[in-house]
Amino acid sequence: MIAKLLKDWRAVAVATLMLLGSIVIVQAAQSGRGGRTAVAVDADDIGGVVTGSRGPEAGVWVIAETRSLPTRFIRIVVTDDQGRFVVPDLPKANYDVWVRGYGLVDSAKVKAAPGQTLALTAMPAPDKKAAAHYYPAQYWFALLQLPAKTEFPGTGAQGNGISPNIKSQGDFIRSVVNTDGCTGCHQLGNAATRTIPSGILATAKDSRDAWDHRIQAGQAGGGMSARFTQVGRARVLSMYADWTDRIKAGELPGAEPARPQGRERNVVVTLWDWADPKVYLHDAIASDKRNPTVNANGPIYGALEESGDYLAVLDPKTNTASRIPIAPRDPDTPSAADQPPAGPSPYWGDEAIWTSKTTVHSFAMDKQARVWAAGRVRRPATPAWCRAGSDHPSAKLMPINQGQRGLIMYDPKTKQTTTIDTCFTWGHVNMDANDVLWSSFGPAGIEGWFDTRIWDRTHDEKQAQGWTAFVLDYNGNGRRDDYTEPNATPDPAKDRRLNVTLYGDTPAFDGSVWGSVQGMPGGLLRLVPGSHPPETAISELYEVPWNNPKAATQGYAPRGMDVDSKGVVWTVLSSGHLASFDRRRCKVLNGPMATGQHCPEGWTLYPFPGPNYRNAVENGSADSVYYDFVDRFDMLGAGKDVPLATGNLSEGLLALIDGKIVTLRVPYPMGFFAKGIDGRIDNPNAGWKGKGVYTTIATRAPFHMEGGKGETAKVLEFQLRPDPLAK
Amino acid sequence: MPRRGVIVGLIFLLAGASLQARPPRAVRPAAVGRFQSAVDTKNPIAATPESIAAGKQTYVRTCAPCHGTSGEGGPGNDLIPAAPDLTDAMWDHGSTDAAIFTNIKEGIGPDFNMTPFQDRLKDEEIWNVVNYLRTLARK
Numbered sequence: 001m002i003a004k005l006l007k008d009w010r011a012v013a014v015a016t017l018m019l020l021g022s023i024v025i026v027q028a029a030q031s032g033r034g035g036r037t038a039v040a041v042d043a044d045d046i047g048g049v050v051t052g053s054r055g056p057e058a059g060v061w062v063i064a065e066t067r068s069l070p071t072r073f074i075r076i077v078v079t080d081d082q083g084r085f086v087v088p089d090l091p092k093a094n095y096d097v098w099v100r101g102y103g104l105v106d107s108a109k110v111k112a113a114p115g116q117t118l119a120l121t122a123m124p125a126p127d128k129k130a131a132a133h134y135y136p137a138q139y140w141f142a143l144l145q146l147p148a149k150t151e152f153p154g155t156g157a158q159g160n161g162i163s164p165n166i167k168s169q170g171d172f173i174r175s176v177v178n179t180d181g182c183t184g185c186h187q188l189g190n191a192a193t194r195t196i197p198s199g200i201l202a203t204a205k206d207s208r209d210a211w212d213h214r215i216q217a218g219q220a221g222g223g224m225s226a227r228f229t230q231v232g233r234a235r236v237l238s239m240y241a242d243w244t245d246r247i248k249a250g251e252l253p254g255a256e257p258a259r260p261q262g263r264e265r266n267v268v269v270t271l272w273d274w275a276d277p278k279v280y281l282h283d284a285i286a287s288d289k290r291n292p293t294v295n296a297n298g299p300i301y302g303a304l305e306e307s308g309d310y311l312a313v314l315d316p317k318t319n320t321a322s323r324i325p326i327a328p329r330d331p332d333t334p335s336a337a338d339q340p341p342a343g344p345s346p347y348w349g350d351e352a353i354w355t356s357k358t359t360v361h362s363f364a365m366d367k368q369a370r371v372w373a374a375g376r377v378r379r380p381a382t383p384a385w386c387r388a389g390s391d392h393p394s395a396k397l398m399p400i401n402q403g404q405r406g407l408i409m410y411d412p413k414t415k416q417t418t419t420i421d422t423c424f425t426w427g428h429v430n431m432d433a434n435d436v437l438w439s440s441f442g443p444a445g446i447e448g449w450f451d452t453r454i455w456d457r458t459h460d461e462k463q464a465q466g467w468t469a470f471v472l473d474y475n476g477n478g479r480r481d482d483y484t485e486p487n488a489t490p491d492p493a494k495d496r497r498l499n500v501t502l503y504g505d506t507p508a509f510d511g512s513v514w515g516s517v518q519g520m521p522g523g524l525l526r527l528v529p530g531s532h533p534p535e536t537a538i539s540e541l542y543e544v545p546w547n548n549p550k551a552a553t554q555g556y557a558p559r560g561m562d563v564d565s566k567g568v569v570w571t572v573l574s575s576g577h578l579a580s581f582d583r584r585r586c587k588v589l590n591g592p593m594a595t596g597q598h599c600p601e602g603w604t605l606y607p608f609p610g611p612n613y614r615n616a617v618e619n620g621s622a623d624s625v626y627y628d629f630v631d632r633f634d635m636l637g638a639g640k641d642v643p644l645a646t647g648n649l650s651e652g653l654l655a656l657i658d659g660k661i662v663t664l665r666v667p668y669p670m671g672f673f674a675k676g677i678d679g680r681i682d683n684p685n686a687g688w689k690g691k692g693v694y695t696t697i698a699t700r701a702p703f704h705m706e707g708g709k710g711e712t713a714k715v716l717e718f719q720l721r722p723d724p725l726a727k
Numbered sequence: 728m729p730r731r732g733v734i735v736g737l738i739f740l741l742a743g744a745s746l747q748a749r750p751p752r753a754v755r756p757a758a759v760g761r762f763q764s765a766v767d768t769k770n771p772i773a774a775t776p777e778s779i780a781a782g783k784q785t786y787v788r789t790c791a792p793c794h795g796t797s798g799e800g801g802p803g804n805d806l807i808p809a810a811p812d813l814t815d816a817m818w819d820h821g822s823t824d825a826a827i828f829t830n831i832k833e834g835i836g837p838d839f840n841m842t843p844f845q846d847r848l849k850d851e852e853i854w855n856v857v858n859y860l861r862t863l864a865r866k
Binding site: 163165179180181184185219220221222223224225226227229230233305306334335338339340342359376379380381401402404405425441442443501 | 787788789790791792793795796797799800801802803804805806807808809811812815836837838839840842843844846847
């Protein structure tokens, strides 16, 4: 048969490809054959070499996956410059192992067990289209053609179709493309979103109509639809339709992603399935942000926001996923289940798959490993003691009639949950050095706190909480005085109240609290509580430089934020930048000259890597980055105080190391999308193995991930080894 | 008596929908001017059980994503700011049927977080929503 084949060179080529694609030689661990250099493995590692048609394949991923543990488990590493790899410390199980990489298509899956050494054969992509299938979503989304800068401000429905309220291209990017728009919940550019489901196409008269149906799908359809109307419905629908039309016609990304380089090859990414296919997550927590040795080797907890009433739980020691049921105090608390889909979902039809009353958003963990969750406990109307006429010190100054999320505390020792009613609303929850929780999610103009020490002592939720207005030191005398209201003409003799809400909200180490103010251009707010916060708290506001001739780089629209150990604030911008703000550089801090744009010298903007949208001139990158986290304790392994960010279109964790952004990509399953980051040190004496950084898949549509309907959210752990073969 | 909240949609950074810190005001002068022509318009749809049922159906699909199915305000999320209570007596943008109708139809600027529904709903559907909203008023 061989001799016959040799008569035809094409047949030889076919045979060779088949051979490469289907035969993977599983060698004895001791043999060392199959690679130029032997790879040493322990009994719990899988190692080996990846070889392609031109020799060793450097910078490609080796994926080991098993479904034979209590929950699905995936560990991913990158090959070194000689194509060698080690997937370290695997739980005992049988694994599928294969190669994925840019310029390739997936290799055949090989069955393997820990202790084995493999010679894997990479499969070259037969054409550009096949290769591009694996590109990060950003490379596809960058094909989107934005309205030109000259089209702003919009001229309305009778003009260019863009709302006159959208003043600039940057505002357009913020409102409908980046995290304040579609990519705040979806990874646009992945295979599920760059195509239109056949069920929608079947009933739509054209692709624009198909997008009109698509954005009304499911229980969030009303909100998505409203946002399109707000920005200029017809124009935005046409923009998205043009994007998918061109892709359908065969257009491919104009740029090719580079394979992992340098430190990017040292990463170990571990994924575990958790929760269920109908829910989505917002955040996860692993430890006390102030002391990451708390809850060592313990469970990770996940927040299901509007989708379900349980805490998702993962025990990474036993690879077991479980649930902790939660409920509001008031059984009549509104439920997401009451909201029907605005339109049918191609995945779930008219089913209302989200059913949460508690809508848990985010967490803090205290030194006892108790989990403090922002969750709804009652109907929106506040108790009488929150309102006018109350004797509560904060209510006397700022009564509150309506609030949403309170607190739900889970104690792992007793396995009990406790609901706590607060007048104000919680979003991102963070704890200061005095065990006081801080947050600002509404009503607008309020920063709230909850003193867990008082609550532990008294269990009096009214006494343990307080809130204050945001008041700028407008007269610049260093203290809080009488103030003018937000819409009133400022008075240089008085202070000035701000009607803002903070998205990110993090105590710093000097006793101040920082938060991110969303919007255009948005900014960072610093609140100094003072001796009696309801009446002494004073604020400073630093807008992102925008239309500011004194700034080297313009940006806008912060969302996530964190503070490093030096007090420098790090935030991520819809303009496609990671940004730092160092208040110590500011010449002006308060007073009438503190206009918001008064400290461009405090800002440094780092554009995210990867391609940009067509026509884009008012941003740095097409990546969409939701949240960031400062790794103050070197939990990742890249050093202390390294800022990390969620690259939700670049499909990885972004780390600013030595002034350069490093991408720790998650190649499988495609669809990495996260809204928060946490870290933990399980064993401070175990080097890289004893610590890690955690996040969870947080797209609202896990069914858009590779795998489709039935795919669940996942917990991810990132660890950075000293080299790609460390075991 | 604090500043009173809103009808359909005023959200987000607009001055403290549910923030109860300032003296009450009836209707902002700018808002009065905008829907002055509608103030004199009488609700042409009687608040019959049929109208209210139809209004509820439209409300649940169109308004509830922001204002909550009970009308008591929504929690807000990454796309939608927390939206005000429609069951209390507080109306920042006019409390007459005609004012509410206009706010739904034309939206509320300047940021239009309360989006205009004139391209999505017929006038009759909006009037039905107005009739339904009246049934939500807290007793």
